[in-house]
Amino acid sequence: MIRFAVILLVFLALAPLVPILVEKRLGSQDTPRVDSGLKVDDTADTGERIYRISRNGAGHFVAEARLNGTFVDMLVDTGATVTVLPESVAEDIGIFLSESDFTIPIRTANGTARGARTVIDGLRLGDIRLDDIDALVLKDVSLGQPLLGMSVLNRLERFDMSGGTLVLVQ
CATH class of the missing domain: 2.40.70.10 (Acid Proteases)
Incomplete structure (x- = not known):
């Protein structure tokens, strides 16, 4: 029973971090699509x-x-x-x-x-x-x-x- 209580406390402690991790994960996937859409701006630099x-x-x-x-x-x-x-x-x-x-x-x-x-x-x-x-x-x-x-x-x-x-x- 104590083992389940410890696992539950770990999950409760990590729960606030889940949205941050998901946002970072999705943000990194979205970034290339956004960058590829800005090729005109990229070419201005080159x-x-x-x-x-x-x-x-x-x-x-x-x-x-x-x-x-x-x-x-x-x-x-x-x-x-x-x-x-x-x-x-x-x-x-x-x-x-x-x-x-x-x-x-x-x-x-x-x-x-x-x-x-x-x-x-x-x-x-x-x-x-x-x-x-x-x-x-x-x-x-x-x-x-x-x-x-x-x-x-x-x-x-x-x-x-x-x-x-x-x-x-x-």
């Missing part, structure tokens, strides 16, 4: 610039870029060696080419086309800033949507995909 792109309904990553000051939706294409613009988009951002500029043979999904080399003066993706981007321009019939290719992605510190989000880091 100086990294991050741009996140969610996968659209078709399963593609479409970036809202700013080319030479003009907003352009661009399909991210890691299979494109360079960034590629339809001629109409190139003209919208101030790049004007003549017929004689279209001399580079390009293999596309629709066959072979002729492209023209150019340079995009400035490209912005959120806080990411790049200048002097090598690009190609194709006639509108050969390319429907601008492609954000490896001439941009290779100039970033890294890019990776996780959970339906493409993360670009400068």
